[in-house]
Amino acid sequence: MTTKQEIRVNGLVHKVSASLDTPLLYVLRNELHLIGPRFGCGLAQCGACSVLLDGKEIRSCVTPVAAVGRRRITTLEGLPALWAKERGATAAPPPLHPLQQAWIDVGVPQCGFCQSGMMIQAADLLSTNKNPSEDQIRIAMNGHLCRCGTYPKILAAIKQAGAVMAKAGA
Amino acid sequence: MSGPLHGREFSRKSFLKGGGALIVGFGLAGVGAAGTASAAAPGSRLPIPVDQLDSYFTVHPDNTITLYDSIMERGQGSRTALLQIAAEELDIGMDQISHAPLDTATAPYTGYTGGSQGTTIGGSYVRAAAATAKQVLRSLASVSLGVPVASLSVEKGVVSGAGKSVTYGQLVGGKLFNVTIPQTVQRNDTGVFQYLRRVGMEPGAPGAKPIDQYTLVTKPIPRVDVPGIVTATLAYSNDVRLPGMLHGRVVRPRGQSSLVDARTNLSSLFGVGVVGTNYTLELLAGGGQAPVAIDETSIKDIRGAEVVRVGNFVGVVAPTEWGAIQAAAELKVTWEEPSSPLPGNGNLAGALREPAPQATPPLLITEMGDVDAGLAQAAKTVSATYRTSYLAHGPTGPHVAVADVTSTGATIIHQSAGNYSIAGACVAQMLGLPATSVREISFQGSSIYGGISTDLDCAAAAALLSSHVGKPVRVQFMRWDEQGFDNYDAAEVIDVRAGIDAKGKIIAFDYVTNSPLGIAQPPAAWNTGGVYLIPNRSVVRNTGPQFLQTAPLRSPTDRGPALATEQTIDELAYAAGSDPLEFRRQNMTGNDTWLAALEAVASAAKWEPRPAAKKLSNANVVTGRGFGFGTHVLGGGLQGPGLDFRTLDPTTPAAAIAEIEVNKKTGRITVKHVYAAVAPGFVVNPGRVADQVIGTAVMGTSQALLEEVTFNTSNVTSLDWVTYPSLRFKDHPNVTPIVIQQLDALPGGAGEEPISAMFPAIANAFFDATGVRLRQAPMTPAVVRNALAGAGVK
Numbered sequence: 001m002t003t004k005q006e007i008r009v010n011g012l013v014h015k016v017s018a019s020l021d022t023p024l025l026y027v028l029r030n031e032l033h034l035i036g037p038r039f040g041c042g043l044a045q046c047g048a049c050s051v052l053l054d055g056k057e058i059r060s061c062v063t064p065v066a067a068v069g070r071r072r073i074t075t076l077e078g079l080p081a082l083w084a085k086e087r088g089a090t091a092a093p094p095p096l097h098p099l100q101q102a103w104i105d106v107g108v109p110q111c112g113f114c115q116s117g118m119m120i121q122a123a124d125l126l127s128t129n130k131n132p133s134e135d136q137i138r139i140a141m142n143g144h145l146c147r148c149g150t151y152p153k154i155l156a157a158i159k160q161a162g163a164v165m166a167k168a169g170a
Numbered sequence: 171m172s173g174p175l176h177g178r179e180f181s182r183k184s185f186l187k188g189g190g191a192l193i194v195g196f197g198l199a200g201v202g203a204a205g206t207a208s209a210a211a212p213g214s215r216l217p218i219p220v221d222q223l224d225s226y227f228t229v230h231p232d233n234t235i236t237l238y239d240s241i242m243e244r245g246q247g248s249r250t251a252l253l254q255i256a257a258e259e260l261d262i263g264m265d266q267i268s269h270a271p272l273d274t275a276t277a278p279y280t281g282y283t284g285g286s287q288g289t290t291i292g293g294s295y296v297r298a299a300a301a302t303a304k305q306v307l308r309s310l311a312s313v314s315l316g317v318p319v320a321s322l323s324v325e326k327g328v329v330s331g332a333g334k335s336v337t338y339g340q341l342v343g344g345k346l347f348n349v350t351i352p353q354t355v356q357r358n359d360t361g362v363f364q365y366l367r368r369v370g371m372e373p374g375a376p377g378a379k380p381i382d383q384y385t386l387v388t389k390p391i392p393r394v395d396v397p398g399i400v401t402a403t404l405a406y407s408n409d410v411r412l413p414g415m416l417h418g419r420v421v422r423p424r425g426q427s428s429l430v431d432a433r434t435n436l437s438s439l440f441g442v443g444v445v446g447t448n449y450t451l452e453l454l455a456g457g458g459q460a461p462v463a464i465d466e467t468s469i470k471d472i473r474g475a476e477v478v479r480v481g482n483f484v485g486v487v488a489p490t491e492w493g494a495i496q497a498a499a500e501l502k503v504t505w506e507e508p509s510s511p512l513p514g515n516g517n518l519a520g521a522l523r524e525p526a527p528q529a530t531p532p533l534l535i536t537e538m539g540d541v542d543a544g545l546a547q548a549a550k551t552v553s554a555t556y557r558t559s560y561l562a563h564g565p566t567g568p569h570v571a572v573a574d575v576t577s578t579g580a581t582i583i584h585q586s587a588g589n590y591s592i593a594g595a596c597v598a599q600m601l602g603l604p605a606t607s608v609r610e611i612s613f614q615g616s617s618i619y620g621g622i623s624t625d626l627d628c629a630a631a632a633a634l635l636s637s638h639v640g641k642p643v644r645v646q647f648m649r650w651d652e653q654g655f656d657n658y659d660a661a662e663v664i665d666v667r668a669g670i671d672a673k674g675k676i677i678a679f680d681y682v683t684n685s686p687l688g689i690a691q692p693p694a695a696w697n698t699g700g701v702y703l704i705p706n707r708s709v710v711r712n713t714g715p716q717f718l719q720t721a722p723l724r725s726p727t728d729r730g731p732a733l734a735t736e737q738t739i740d741e742l743a744y745a746a747g748s749d750p751l752e753f754r755r756q757n758m759t760g761n762d763t764w765l766a767a768l769e770a771v772a773s774a775a776k777w778e779p780r781p782a783a784k785k786l787s788n789a790n791v792v793t794g795r796g797f798g799f800g801t802h803v804l805g806g807g808l809q810g811p812g813l814d815f816r817t818l819d820p821t822t823p824a825a826a827i828a829e830i831e832v833n834k835k836t837g838r839i840t841v842k843h844v845y846a847a848v849a850p851g852f853v854v855n856p857g858r859v860a861d862q863v864i865g866t867a868v869m870g871t872s873q874a875l876l877e878e879v880t881f882n883t884s885n886v887t888s889l890d891w892v893t894y895p896s897l898r899f900k901d902h903p904n905v906t907p908i909v910i911q912q913l914d915a916l917p918g919g920a921g922e923e924p925i926s927a928m929f930p931a932i933a934n935a936f937f938d939a940t941g942v943r944l945r946q947a948p949m950t951p952a953v954v955r956n957a958l959a960g961a962g963v964k
Contacts, residue, residue, distance in 0.1 A: 022492040030491055035409040036402040040566050041649040042495070045891040048566055076402045096401070103400040107392050107857065110865055111245030111617035112399035113567040119400065141899040145891060147566045148245050148617055149868025151902035153861070 007068055009034070010078030020066035025049045027065045028075060036076025036116040040145070047144035050117035051075050052082075057124040076116040079123060086127070087168055098168070099123055102161035110148035118144050122158045130166035132158070218278040220369075223306070223347040225278040226299040227256075228270075231343030233327045235262065238270045238277040241292035242590060243395060245617040245865075246921045247858030248288035250393045252296050254854060258386040259300035259379050260307075261324040262338070264394070272612040274591045281369075284588030284620060285722070286802065286822070286919020289854055293917060294370030301371060301378040302351045310341045352377070372916055373852050381913055388911065390857025395614065407585040407613040408570045412642040415572065417491040418635040419498035419645065420627075421484040423459050425654035425886035427508030428717060459509075465502035472497045478638045485635050487643055495648070511883045512717050519557050522663045522684045522714040530713035536695055537708055541667070544678025544706030548669025551678075552741040556666065556734035557946040558929075560879035561659040562894055563587075563723055567616030568647035569624055573597075573632035579607030580636070584629045585615030593629035600630055601637055619724040619869075624656055650889040657721030658879050660686045662730035666738045674746035676757050678706040679738070683730065686716040694803035696821055697731035697926060701764050701799055702739070702757045718879070718886065725802045725866075728926035729873065733947055736798040736930030740782065740937065749779035750797055750934065763849045763912070764799065767825035770847040770908045771797070775827040782934065783941040788964075791833050793842075794939025800824045800870075800927030802919060822850040824923035826867065828903070828931035832939045834958055837951030840901060841871045841932060846924040847908035851915035859920045863907035866921065870928025872897030878948050 005020070006013050009032060018027045023042075028034045028051070037060050040048030044059040051060045052074035074082050079097035096104075099119045109115045118141065125132060125140040132140065137158050146154070218225045218238075228236040237256050243249040249269055257267050270277060280295040281287050308329060312319045317331035324330075327338040337343075374381040381388075398404025460482045469475045475488040475497035486497040513521035545551055571584035571593075580597060584590065590612035598605040610629075618625075624647075632645040667680040679699040694700075698709045743753030751772055758765060771777075775795070786792075803821045826846040832839055844867040853859050876895045880888040888894035909920075933944045936954075942961040946953060958964075 018490065018492065022490070026491045029409075030411075034402070035405060038406075038408060038567055039646060040568075041891060043649060043890055045649075046566060076400075100400045104392070104396055107396060107861065109245070109393070109396055109399045110861060111566070111615070112395075112404075113406070113565070113616035115399060116402060138900040138902075144899060145566060145896055146899075147564055147619070147869070147896060149865035149872075149897075149902070150861075151868060151899050152864055152905050154899075 005065060006070070007065065007073060008070060009073045010075060011081055016065060018065055021064050023061050024051070024063045024065050024068060024073070025060040028060060028073075034075050034077055036120075038113060038116060040114070040117075045145070046114070047117040047121060048114050050120040050144070052120055052124060055124065055127055057121045074120075074123075076119060079119065082123070083165075097123065098161040098164040099126070099157070102157040102164070106153050106157040106160065108150055108153045108157050110150055114144060114146045114148075115150075118146070118154055122154075122161065126158070126162050126165055130162045132162060218276070220278045220280060220295060221351050223299055223303055223349040223351055226296065227303055227347070229338050229342045229344075231339045233266060233337040233339035233343070235260065235267045235327075235338070236270050237267055237296065239280040239292060239296055240272060240277055240283075240589075240591060241280060241288045242272060242283040242586065242588065242612060243614050244283060244588070246288065246862055247393050247855060248283060248292065249395065250391065251289045251854045251858065252293060253394060254386045254389075254391055255293050255296050256300040258384055259297055260304050260327070260338075262327040264386065264391060266327055268394075272590050274594065274610045279591060282589045286922060288921075290917045290919065291369060293854060294372060296370070297373070297375075297378055298351055298371035302349065303347065305377070306347055306349055307338050307341055311336050314341060373913075387854050388856070388913070390860075391855055393858065405613055406567075407572075407583060407615045408567060408646070410572050410583045410613065411644065412572060412574055415642040415644055416487045416489060416635075416639060417494035417645075418485055418487045418632060418643040419494045419648065420631050420651055421486060421498050421501055421503055422651065422655060423505045423885060424650055425881070425889055426718060427459050427885050428510045428512050459505045459507075461503050462506050463504040468502040469497045469500050472500070476639065477501060478635055480634055480638070483631070483634060485631055485645075487635050487639050491644075491646075498648070508884045512881050512885075514883050515559065515878065515880045518559070518661050519555075519663050521717070522661060522686065523712075524714055526686075526713045526715050533711040533713070535693065535709040535711060536698065536700075538704070539706030541678050541680040541706045541708045545667060545669050545680065547671065548677055549672040550742075550745040551667065551669040552738060552745060553665070553667040554734075554738070554741075554943070554945055556662075556664040556730065556737070558662050558730040558733060559877070559948060560661045560718055560720075561723055561729075561873055561877050562653055562656045562879055562888070563619050563624070563659075564653065564656075564877075564894065564896060565616040565618045568649060568652040569618075569628035570615070570644070570646040571629040571632040572642060572644045573629065573636040574642040575601065575633050575637040579603060579609070580633055581609045581611065582629050582633060583611045583613070584625065584632070585618075586612045586625045587618040587620060593626045596626050597630055597633040601633060620722045620726065624652070624721075627655065649891075653889045653894055654886050655719075656879075657719040659723035659726060659729075660720045664730050664734040666734050668738050668742055670742050670746055674748060674753065674756065676702055676704045676739075676742060679704045679708070681709045681731075681735065682712065683710070684712045684714050685727075685730075686714050686720065693727055693731040694801065694821075696801045696803055696823070697728050697799075698735050701759065701761065701823075702754075703759050704757075718881070724869070725800075725922035725925040728800060728802050728922075729929050729947065732798060732800040732926035733929040733933060736800075736927075737933050737937075737943065737945070740796070740930070740934045741943070744782055744937075747781055750782055751777060752779055754797075763910075764823045764825075766910055767799070767823045767847045767849050768797075770910060771825045771827045771845040774847075774906050774908055775829070775845040777827065782938040785938075786941050790835050791831060792939045793829065793831050794935040794937070795827060795829050796931045796934025796936070796938055797825070797827050798927040798930030798932075798934060800826070800923055800925065800929075802922040802926070822848055822918040822920060822923045824848045824927045826870075826924055826927035826931040828871075828928065828935045830932060830935040830939060832936060832954070834940070834964065837954035837958070839875055839932065839936065839949055839954060841875070841903040843906070844871070844903045844928070844931070845906045845908070846927065847910060848920055848923050849910035849912065850920040850923075851912050851918040853909055853911045853920070854917060856909045856911060859909045860907040862921045863909065863924055864905045866924040867905045867907070867928060868897060868902050870925035871903055871932070873925070874929045874932050874947050874949060876948050876950065878950075
């Protein structure tokens with residue numbers, strides 16, 4: 001059973017042909033050719049597949065495409081534009097979201113497989129709290145698994161990005 | 171000594187053609203953010219000579235350089251370190267050099283990415299090639315500019331002298347060097363492991379750049395691939411798709427059963443990828459459980475889904491990934507009963523003491539003095555049994571492979587653990603193709619932390635499915651495939667007896683491990699008392715049955731030895747009434763590097779000397795601190811009676827101090843802070859080594875506290891992140907990493923060592939907090955509650 005559903009991803013509307021029960025992850029990757037969200041477990045246990053749905057983090061590996069309706073989906077690829085919108089900038093979107101810049105400055109990734117999901121969850125956190133405490137970060141990020149052990153650097157990068165975002169007044 | 175250049179222009183392609191094989195075009199530029207590759211025609215697998223300069227470098231007219239080698243990026247920064255080494259020797263900027271993709275059709279085999287060899291061995295090849303290239307380029311510039319070589323200087327690939335200058339690109343851009351790299355590089359086109367073989371050029375060696383002139387190497391240069399990772403513009407092997415590609419999945423029982431065919435024992439591990447490998451379809455099926463019946467009607471409603479059965483292998487293909495996933499999940503297969511029972515992970519301690527079916531005599535690893543006599547003379551003795559569990563590699567991203575098989579050859583693009591170029595031989599044998607007709611390509615991917623044969627399983631499954639449907643097929647393992655059919659790190663049961671004399675000197679140390687057949691290496695001397703001056707010391711390995719598939723996991727065969735040995739040392743310190751660090755200083759061999767690692771963490775942690783467990787409290791939540799040494803020695807298996815192991819390959823000492831919190835009621839241990847140091851010899855990139863210290867401290871904490879492969883009497887039952895827990899964000903320790911640079915030493919490994927140190931550091935901290943010993947890992951809340959109850963601690 002296929003559908004002519006439309007989904008809104010990173011500011012654009014896309015027609016998708018997948019069956020209604022297909023998890024969003026496979027639509028994003030195989031039809032839209034977005035590579036930010038990744039398959040890690042297919043069980044909503046690791047967070048490698050995370051995307052934002054109307055700004056809140058969800059697991060795309062267990063979310064049927066039919067369930068997202070017309071809500072806004074943001075992947076790692078869409079973070080710079082999301083940041084531009086948050087700041088109310090009308091010019092071209094900045095090349096990087098402050099989280100991406102912080103990830104580069106701190107040198108967070110090792111293998112990098114989990115990091116898209118980490119940045120998506122952090123974007124959700126910082127959208128409501130630009131100055132989270134260490135404990136708040138630990139709790140907000142707890143659903144995301146990194147086997148390489150980059151947690152300490154992620155923590156530092158989220159603090160840096162939050163400070164930049166607070167300063168920008170978004 | 172000018173290297174002879176051919177008068178006419180050569181492209182790299184013609185150089186490789188000169189190697190006697192045909193290159194088939196493969197649009198690598200097409201594998202970009204969109205993850206689309208042009209048709210990957212079956213390619214060739216070339217013997218690309220490691221002693222030819224043109225195998226490593228292409229100099230472009232715009233004065234940029236492409237580096238070719240076989241070292242993979244698996245999150246440890248090895249690829250960046252190699253670019254640093256090349257740029258340093260060539261006197262160019264980091265922005266002037268980049269890596270070619272890993273491709274058996276274009277890149278020389280410069281070693282395996284694992285066993286701490288990426289930057290050590292791989293770096294030695296690149297250093298030799300780059301140093302040679304620079305000499306050739308300077309000679310060419312001398313001729314071109316009419317200026318003596320001695321009067322030339324090079325900056326950013328521009329050679330200058332007497333007011334004139336010429337770029338590398340102008341000298342050889344688009345042309346071949348046609349130069350043989352002198353003496354230092356040995357041919358090694360086939361070996362998987364190259365223990366102790368230094369094949370290229372070491373830092374500052376004659377012919378290489380003097381270390382005091384370095385501007386890039388020894389600096390904490392950021393990883394070149396990080397911007398691509400955080401902007402989703404760097405394609406991983408997961409992101410490759412070929413035109414007309416179908417999606418495939420393997421169908422197997424949930425969790426492997428008892429292992430009948432010990433495919434990953436030492437000899438077959440070495441055999442894989444070399445010649446005469448025994449890769450068979452039965453292995454793909456896994457665990458000796460054959461399919462008895464398959465009900466294909468069970469997936470008839472899934473559009474385009476198709477079952478492929480070859481021997482005991484069962485797989486499915488479908489036009490969509492979700493279709494393939496559903497088909498694999500819904501296909502009704504009746505599996506044969508497991509051929510022999512498993513002991514259940516709860517009964518391993520006894521089961522590992524049973525002799526292996528293939529009678530294997532005890533292996534005497536170290537024998538110094540007379541341990542029984544030493545123990546008889548001791549003023550105080552301790553003895554205990556220690557136990558570790560099977561551990562999974564557990565990559566965050568399961569294995570993935572895309573295969574395109576035709577009648578004349580195959581191309582496999584896959585995520586690989588460490589040597590992307592060994593699955594081809596297995597696939598060739600399986601499909602009856604010439605080994606040279608299978609081309610392998612690997613892009614970045616999830617780290618796998620060691621392990622080999624699961625790579626073959628995924629690549630082989632993709633190739634088998636592709637050959638049957640006549641189209642490219644992408645296979646990704648599901649989480650339960652990855653966790654259930656891993657080659658695990660082996661469990662051990664270890665008995666230790668040790669004693670001190672009246673002055674607090676260790677005089678006897680007796681270590682016997684019972685580990686399963688198939689475990690890759692015997693314990694390393696440095697992890698079994700070799701750090702200490704002990705006149706009577708014996709280390710013996712007994713081989714028990716192999717229940718599950720095993721293969722090296724980051725710092726293999728080090729966790730059990732460190733847990734047992736460093737707790738024993740702590741117990742002796744306690745018996746002597748000494749501070750655990752002071753006791754170690756008094757008993758160490760005087761090896762400066764181990765001592766430097768100890769002092770580094772002691773200083774960082776502001777360690778105040780006192781005997782352990784002197785601050786016991788009746789509170790429910792108590793704190794403690796503990797120390798542990800750890801390492802990984804590649805040459806660990808080469809010790810023996812009469813052999814002084816200390817002269818073998820340089821090892822990397824690691825030391826860790828863990829500060830922990832224990833909740834006695836719940837049994838929960840929380841590691842709050844880790845101070846960890848490594849002394850890997852010459853460090854190419856201290857920033858990236860510091861990352862490894864942080865990562866291994868966290869991974870070691872995860873393994874020590876939580877990780878355990880579980881199985882009942884028939885199958886493995888830890889199949890996801892709930893049944894196989896891994897340390898979560900909330901519970902990670904903060905880490906203070908310390909990297910000890912030794913410019914006058916050889917480069918050593920830097921991505922494994924603190925892992926094993928974490929096991930005793932946490933256990934010793936637990937004793938400091940509670941006065942109770944934890945002698946098994948993982949140190950789960952249940953293990954902790956049992957230990958406290960057994961000791962009457964509330």
